[in-house]
Amino acid sequence: MTDSTPMSPVDEPADGQLERYEVVLDAPPAETADQLDARTAQVSALDLDRLPDRQQVRLLVDAEQLDRLRAAGLQVSVQRSVAIQPLDPTLVASEDDVTGWLTARLGPAPGAADDRTPAPTERPGTAPTDEER
Amino acid sequence: MYRTVAQLATVVEQLVATAPELCTLLPLPQSSTQGTPVPAVRIAAPDGPPIDRRPGVLLIAGTHARELMNPDLLVELAVDLVAAYRNGTDVVLGNRTWPAAQLRTVLETVALYVLPCVNPDGRTYVMTVDDMWRKNRRDNPGTSCDGVDLNRNADILWGVTEGQTSCAPCTDIYCGSGAFSEPENKNVKHLLDTRHIDHFVDVHSFSELVIYPWGHAVNQTTDPAQNFRTLPTGTCRPLGRPGYQEYISADDLAQFRQVAQRIVDEIAAVRGRRYSPEPGMTLYPTTGTHSDYAWSRHLADPTLAKTYGYTIETGPSGNDAREAFHPRDPEPIKREAESGLLALLQVAAGG
Numbered sequence: 001m002t003d004s005t006p007m008s009p010v011d012e013p014a015d016g017q018l019e020r021y022e023v024v025l026d027a028p029p030a031e032t033a034d035q036l037d038a039r040t041a042q043v044s045a046l047d048l049d050r051l052p053d054r055q056q057v058r059l060l061v062d063a064e065q066l067d068r069l070r071a072a073g074l075q076v077s078v079q080r081s082v083a084i085q086p087l088d089p090t091l092v093a094s095e096d097d098v099t100g101w102l103t104a105r106l107g108p109a110p111g112a113a114d115d116r117t118p119a120p121t122e123r124p125g126t127a128p129t130d131e132e133r
Numbered sequence: 134m135y136r137t138v139a140q141l142a143t144v145v146e147q148l149v150a151t152a153p154e155l156c157t158l159l160p161l162p163q164s165s166t167q168g169t170p171v172p173a174v175r176i177a178a179p180d181g182p183p184i185d186r187r188p189g190v191l192l193i194a195g196t197h198a199r200e201l202m203n204p205d206l207l208v209e210l211a212v213d214l215v216a217a218y219r220n221g222t223d224v225v226l227g228n229r230t231w232p233a234a235q236l237r238t239v240l241e242t243v244a245l246y247v248l249p250c251v252n253p254d255g256r257t258y259v260m261t262v263d264d265m266w267r268k269n270r271r272d273n274p275g276t277s278c279d280g281v282d283l284n285r286n287a288d289i290l291w292g293v294t295e296g297q298t299s300c301a302p303c304t305d306i307y308c309g310s311g312a313f314s315e316p317e318n319k320n321v322k323h324l325l326d327t328r329h330i331d332h333f334v335d336v337h338s339f340s341e342l343v344i345y346p347w348g349h350a351v352n353q354t355t356d357p358a359q360n361f362r363t364l365p366t367g368t369c370r371p372l373g374r375p376g377y378q379e380y381i382s383a384d385d386l387a388q389f390r391q392v393a394q395r396i397v398d399e400i401a402a403v404r405g406r407r408y409s410p411e412p413g414m415t416l417y418p419t420t421g422t423h424s425d426y427a428w429s430r431h432l433a434d435p436t437l438a439k440t441y442g443y444t445i446e447t448g449p450s451g452n453d454a455r456e457a458f459h460p461r462d463p464e465p466i467k468r469e470a471e472s473g474l475l476a477l478l479q480v481a482a483g484g
Binding site (some may be wrong): 054060087110 | 134135137140144147151152207212213215259260261262263264265267294295296297299301304309338339340353363371385396409414416418447450452453454455457459461
């Protein structure tokens with residue numbers, strides 16, 4: 001399945017959204033555990049994408065979801081807008097990155113022009129089963 | 134740097150080609166929703182007990198598309214193990230060095246199964262369209278919304294919308310049309326069904342946690358009758374039982390805590406980051422997760438052996454979700470998580 005075709009956009013966000021918002025729910029002063037439970041239950045009832053943060057109730061929401069949070073009476077602080085965009089291309093590994101790293105760690109790929117290693121010997125009883133090939 | 138789906142596959146293919154005495158390609162029965170083949174690899178040294186009688190460890194990652202570090206982490210772990218075995222080189226992870234001799238023993242004792250990227254379509258979508266995409270790329274009929282949350286789709290209280298689980302297709306926590314409706318998840322189930330797996334880890338991001346059961350309710354060790362098998366599933370409602378607590382035996386809970394602490398300690402040995410070992414419920418309630426499913430199997434079917442299921446949440450919360458899901462420099466996080474996974478392998482090997 002190796003595919004060296006350069007990546008190109010394969011799709012567009014279906015709903016035409018341009019951005020989301022990273023938000024936290026403001027905790028009232030001296031909030032009790034029961035009050036916190038009630039607040040998080042409100043969030044759960046809204047079916048929103050809660051980020052895995054143990055310190056606070058933090059979410060990634062779109063504009064309509066942000067409106068729903070506020071309409072539910074929750075105090076929300078918008079931390080930042082998060083544009084809907086592909087991963088920064090400078091963070092995607094190049095083919096040379098991958099090949100160079102593999103060669104440094106494992107040696108040249110078997111069959112490669114610079115492969116000087118003997119072919120690995122299959123030991124008796126260790127061959128993969130047909131199912132596993 | 135993050136590898137594309139094709140590059141991850143290249144690493145797996147080259148591992149198998151370079152070290153066929155150690156590595157076996159395991160083509161999985163299901164292609165992804167959009168037709169991408171999903172490879173897994175078994176790594177086990179030929180010396181030692183027969184492979185099918187060894188303790189089995191299954192590591193998976195990339196369930197949530199935007200959590201980009203973890204598929205890279207798993208293929209790098211696999212390469213490090215193979216290089217250590219073949220070349221006798223220690224694996225140096227920050228301040229923690231894993232001696233080659235110890236890793237050789239692990240590979241001669243354990244059968245390691247690695248499924249680096251459960252959700253390849255989602256990963257490609259993150260790289261090409263939306264870098265905060267979470268789900269797979271299922272076209273949900275009758276809606277304009279795509280995707281199923283693959284970590285809400287397993288057969289453990291599937292469709293019970295406790296906490297962060299939903300039956301609404303347009304949410305990011307949509308559990309799908311049925312338990313294991315998604316081909317990506319059928320592959321995970323296939324490995325659990327067909328291999329002897331003692332320890333299972335699903336690697337996610339973020340918040341520096343080592344999570345063990347349960348995710349849907351607080352643990353209790355005194356009332357075996359209060360257990361998930363008595364609860365209705367597929368209700369699209371929360372549990373609706375105030376005060377409900379899920380049973381786990383005291384011995385099993387102690388085992389989870391002990392192993393989680395070992396993982397935490399070996400993560401900290403790399404550069405001092407202290408992950409927190411805790412039940413999944415502590416973060417927020419969930420149902421249908423891979424790791425709870427792995428653990429629940431022997432309870433739902435007593436003919437099955439125990440599979441200890443963990444979720445590791447790699448990396449700090451920070452204050453910017455984009456940076457937390459795919460940091461510009463993921464290397465330190467991957468290395469500490471690798472040390473935690475090596476610790477689990479050593480536990481599986483009896484060390």
